[in-house]
Amino acid sequence: MDRFHKETLKEVHSAKYLTSWHYIRFFSLYIYILIIFKFTVLDIAQDRFMRIGLCTAFALLFFRQIFMWRDNRQLLRTYHSLNEQLEDKVNEGIQALSKSEQQYKTLFENHPDAVFSLDMSGNFQSANTSCMEILGYTFEELNGQSFLNYVVEDDQYMARDAIRQAKTGLSQTFEVRACDKEKEFSYLQVTLIPTLVGNKTIGMYGIARDTTELKQKQRQVEHMAFHDALTSLPNRRKFENCLAEALKTATKRETMTAVLFIDLDRFKKVNDRLGHDIGDLLLIEVSKRLQQSLRSKDIVARQGGDEFTVLLTDVFSQQGAALTAERLLELLNEPIYVSGNELKITPSIGIALHPSHGTNVTKLMKNADIAMYRAKASGKNKYIFYSQEMSDVEDEKHFLEGELNQALQNNELVLHYQPQVNMETHEIIGFEALLRWKHPKFGMVSPAEFIPIAEETGLIIPIGEWILRTACQQAIEWHDRGYAHLKVGVNLSPLQFNQSNLVELVSSILEETKLPAHLLDLEITEGVAMKKEEQVIKKLNQLKRLNVQISIDDFGTGYSSLSYLTKYPIHTLKIAREFIKEIQNNPQEEAIISSIIMMAKNLQLTVIAEGVETNEQWSFLSRQQCDQIQGFYISKPVDADKVWDVLLSNRIKLASKNMLSL
Numbered sequence: 066m067d068r069f070h071k072e073t074l075k076e077v078h079s080a081k082y083l084t085s086w087h088y089i090r091f092f093s094l095y096i097y098i099l100i101i102f103k104f105t106v107l108d109i110a111q112d113r114f115m116r117i118g119l120c121t122a123f124a125l126l127f128f129r130q131i132f133m134w135r136d137n138r139q140l141l142r143t144y145h146s147l148n149e150q151l152e153d154k155v156n157e158g159i160q161a162l163s164k165s166e167q168q169y170k171t172l173f174e175n176h177p178d179a180v181f182s183l184d185m186s187g188n189f190q191s192a193n194t195s196c197m198e199i200l201g202y203t204f205e206e207l208n209g210q211s212f213l214n215y216v217v218e219d220d221q222y223m224a225r226d227a228i229r230q231a232k233t234g235l236s237q238t239f240e241v242r243a244c245d246k247e248k249e250f251s252y253l254q255v256t257l258i259p260t261l262v263g264n265k266t267i268g269m270y271g272i273a274r275d276t277t278e279l280k281q282k283q284r285q286v287e288h289m290a291f292h293d294a295l296t297s298l299p300n301r302r303k304f305e306n307c308l309a310e311a312l313k314t315a316t317k318r319e320t321m322t323a324v325l326f327i328d329l330d331r332f333k334k335v336n337d338r339l340g341h342d343i344g345d346l347l348l349i350e351v352s353k354r355l356q357q358s359l360r361s362k363d364i365v366a367r368q369g370g371d372e373f374t375v376l377l378t379d380v381f382s383q384q385g386a387a388l389t390a391e392r393l394l395e396l397l398n399e400p401i402y403v404s405g406n407e408l409k410i411t412p413s414i415g416i417a418l419h420p421s422h423g424t425n426v427t428k429l430m431k432n433a434d435i436a437m438y439r440a441k442a443s444g445k446n447k448y449i450f451y452s453q454e455m456s457d458v459e460d461e462k463h464f465l466e467g468e469l470n471q472a473l474q475n476n477e478l479v480l481h482y483q484p485q486v487n488m489e490t491h492e493i494i495g496f497e498a499l500l501r502w503k504h505p506k507f508g509m510v511s512p513a514e515f516i517p518i519a520e521e522t523g524l525i526i527p528i529g530e531w532i533l534r535t536a537c538q539q540a541i542e543w544h545d546r547g548y549a550h551l552k553v554g555v556n557l558s559p560l561q562f563n564q565s566n567l568v569e570l571v572s573s574i575l576e577e578t579k580l581p582a583h584l585l586d587l588e589i590t591e592g593v594a595m596k597k598e599e600q601v602i603k604k605l606n607q608l609k610r611l612n613v614q615i616s617i618d619d620f621g622t623g624y625s626s627l628s629y630l631t632k633y634p635i636h637t638l639k640i641a642r643e644f645i646k647e648i649q650n651n652p653q654e655e656a657i658i659s660s661i662i663m664m665a666k667n668l669q670l671t672v673i674a675e676g677v678e679t680n681e682q683w684s685f686l687s688r689q690q691c692d693q694i695q696g697f698y699i700s701k702p703v704d705a706d707k708v709w710d711v712l713l714s715n716r717i718k719l720a721s722k723n724m725l726s727l
Contacts, residue, residue, distance in 0.1 A: 179253070179273040182260070187212050187228045190268065199253070199275055201245030212271070217242040217250065224255070231257040231269045240276070252276045293367040295345055296352035304366035304374055308426050311378050312419055318379075322419040323386040325375035326433035327355075327393070330411045330445040332371035334643065337591075339406060346403045347410070354396045359389070374433070383418060383450065390414050390448035398446070411446035413437055422451045466518050468504065473528060477503055480535055481702035484711055485554070485673060485695045488687055493712060495552035495586065497695065498536040499702045500528070520558055529561040530570060537578040537585060539705055544584070548712065554586040556618065562593050568607040575611065582612035588639065590618050602633060609634040616673070619643075620661065630668055638665050642676025645696070648685050655685065662689045 179196035181189055189207045197203060200215050216224045220241040227237035237257045242250050253273040260268040291303035299307065308324065315322045329351065336344035348371065355365045355373060364376040375393075380386055394412060401408045415436025423429040436451040443449070472478055482496035502510040519525040533555050540553040561567065575582050587608065593601065605615055616637035640661055647654035658674075665672045674686050677696035686694060700711050 176272075179271075179275070181207075181212075181271045181273075182268060183212055183228070183257075183271060184268050185232060185266070187225075196273065199245070199251055199273070200243060201247060215243050215245075217244055227255070227257055228269070231259050232266055234259045234261065234266050243273075250277075252280045296349055296367050298352050298356075298373075299364060299366040301366065301368050301374075304364065304368075304376065305426050305430070307364050308376055308429065311376060312424070312426070312429075315378070315419055320378075321380040321382070321386075321421075322429075323375075323377040323380045323389075324417045324419075324429045324433040325377070325386070325390060325393070325448075326368075326415040326417075326430075326437040327373040327375065328413045328437050328441060329371040329397075330413055330441065332410060335408060335410065336371075343403055343406060343408075347401060347408055350401050350403060351397065351410075355393065358392050358396050374430075380418070386416055386418065387448070387450075390416060394446065394448065413441040413445050414448035415440055415451065416448060417451045465510070465515055466522060469502075469515055469518055469522075469524055472502055472504070473524075473531060475505075477505065478528065478531065479503055479704060480532065480539070481704050482539070482553075482708050483695055483702040484700050485693050486699050487693055488683075488691055493699075494550065494693060495554060495584075496708065497554035497556075497588075497702075498532060498539075500532055501702075520560060523560065525558045525560050526564065529558060530574075532556075533571070534574050534578070537574055537580045539708075540584055541578050541580045543708070544580070552584045552586050552614065554588055554616065556588045557593070559590070559593050562589055562601075562604070568604065568611070571608065571613060572611055575613075583614060586614040586616055586637065588616045588618040591620065598632070605634050619675075630664075630670075635670065637671040637673060639673045639675050639695075640691075642696075645674055645676045645682055645686075646678075648679075648682045658686075659689050662691055666690070 176193055177195060179193065179199050181192040181196045184190055188209050188211050189204075192204050192207050197207065200207065202215075212228070213221050213224055223239050224241050227239045230237050236259065238255070240252065240254050243253050244250060252275070254276050255271060255273045258270045258272075259266045260270060291300060291306075292298065293300045308322075311322050314320075332344070332347070335347065348367075352365070352367065352373070355375065359365060359375065359377075362378055366374050366376075368374055375389070377386055377389055393414065397410065397412045401410065415433045415438065417423055417429045417433035417436060419429055422432045432451040432455075435455045436449050439455050440447050440449040479501050480498045481501050482498055484493045485495045485497065486492065487494050500512060500516070502512075502515050504510050516525070519528055536553045536555050540551065543551045557567075564570070571585070571587070575585065608615060614637065615633075615635045616639055617635055618639050619641040620638040638661065640658060644654050644658050644661075648658070649655075662672050671692045673693040673695055674682075674691050675695050677683060677686065677694040677698045679698065682696075683694065683698055703711060
């Protein structure tokens with residue numbers, strides 16, 4: 066750059082030198098004329114015309130030279146002006162070029178990506194700071210070294226091919242893993258751009274972006290998409306993908322594949338009583354036990370909630386899958402200690418085998434699920450292999466769904482009533498209405514079979530309205546026949562309670578049947594009470610203004626049971642039968658019952674114990690001053706016609722039993 070500047074200044078000084086020589090050459094012509102004029106005048110002094118002509122010619126020549134001299138001065142001034150402008154432009158060009166070089170150098174050095182140049186052999190010729198930081202070497206250490214030396218061996222073939230293509234003049238973009246001085250890997254996205262002079266490639270520039278962090282985030286996103294957030298096990302989507310691959314392999318090898326569907330018995334009770342945090346820790350511990358009991362090539366996944374699936378590959382007999390299921394049962398039956406709590410859970414396991422129980426993912430998963438539900442329905446804590454009979458039962462469920470649609474219209478639904486007794490007076494104070502289905506072909510269908518179907522299909526809404534109206538009509542009949550104190554309890558499902566017109570419906574039925582509102586006891590579960598607190602409180606207050614009684618059913622099994630008792634306008638707590646059946650078997654359960662009764666009395670709430678079946682349970686509850694009881698100890702649920710028999714005989718019967726217990 067400085068050399069160009071010097072040469073330009075030299076040319077300007079040379080131009081000034083030529084201008085001085087121009088003046089000498091201009092005036093030399095007049096000197097020659099004067100000399101000629103002198104000698105001519107002397108020779109023709111006597112010739113008058115000659116002298117006039119010569120003088121005239123000399124005068125014309127003189128004027129011509131004056132004009133030429135003036136033009137030359139103008140040209141000279143223009144020349145000087147142009148030279149000065151040229152010098153300014155040259156100086157500006159030098160400054161701009163210097164600035165451009167500085168900007169390029171700054172961009173090169175401070176670029177966040179690695180920028181470098183390679184010769185035709187792929188050796189480093191230059192490298193910026195980022196390049197040196199990524200690779201962990203100084204430029205002195207990189208200079209002249211091959212780019213391939215810093216690429217992981219498995220990726221060198223890709224980099225070598227890219228360099229070869231760049232030599233031909235084609236830009237290349239590729240991804241490789243680089244290894245720094247500390248032997249740590251970085252993922253690089255590299256672009257090689259050929260350096261051309263004319264049509265000839267003399268080297269290449271490279272830009273490498275460190276994508277290590279991006280790769281890590283991509284792996285995290287992928288892990289989240291295919292793994293359970295709580296246990297880090299594969300999720301349903303990942304499991305089904307693995308199962309699909311396993312089925313392809315099993316078909317080629319002609320081996321069996323087993324799918325185990327696992328559900329934890331009574332997990333909901335543990336989760337509700339001890340809280341979701343304890344429930345989550347329990348699921349984590351279960352997932353660890355499942356993994357520890359399986360081979361490394363087997364896969365365990367969490368389907369959601371308390372359901373897990375296991376994929377067993379290379380199974381050669383049904384007995385092999387059975388041995389694994391037995392091992393899982395044994396491990397999960399051992400106590401689990403979580404945050405100071407000793408928890409005992411049991412699994413229900415359903416097993417489906419490929420190819421006998423299904424040849425595709427959907428069929429195997431469905432059949433393993435069906436087998437699991439059969440294990441749960443037949444006593445829990447066991448494993449059962451799928452059979453065609455189970456599908457027949459599943460078909461029966463769909464059949465019942467269709468039949469249930471007609472049951473209400475065909476008057477096949479009936480209500481049975483279970484009495485509730487005051488423990489102090491031994492008098493029946495009311496009945497709980499319980500739904501039954503008297504099918505014309507199958508006889509009495511268990512509520513456990515059809516109520517879940519009604520809830521799933523939404524049929525519980527019209528059925529619930531029928532229950533409410535029928536129960537109120539029955540209660541007013543008791544009232545009219547001299548039992549004006551008897552109340553009737555009606556369970557509200559979550560779907561019913563969430564109806565926007567529930568309050569209007571209750572008010573309309575009470576007005577229609579003429580039943581006093583205080584004789585209607587609406588029972589809701591803790592699950593309903595704990596959701597959408599503001600909306601629940603608003604609806605319960607509206608029901609309270611109707612003077613309807615509100616009970617919390619199965620109290621004590623829901624998480625945060627105590628949080629709403631002071632907020633909600635409720636009248637009665639019904640202690641869940643799960644607690645009652647443990648009386649005399651579990652001191653801890655007895656302590657819970659005592660605490661519930663004491664708390665309810667402090668809050669001025671009535672307490673009903675459900676599921677009372679023995680004299681020992683009656684005696685314990687009496688000592689704890691429980692207000693009311695309900696259960697087989699008093700009477701099984703009876704149809705409307707037999708309520709009168711219960712009303713007439715029960716007080717004498719209770720008095721007799723009470724005398725025997727003293």
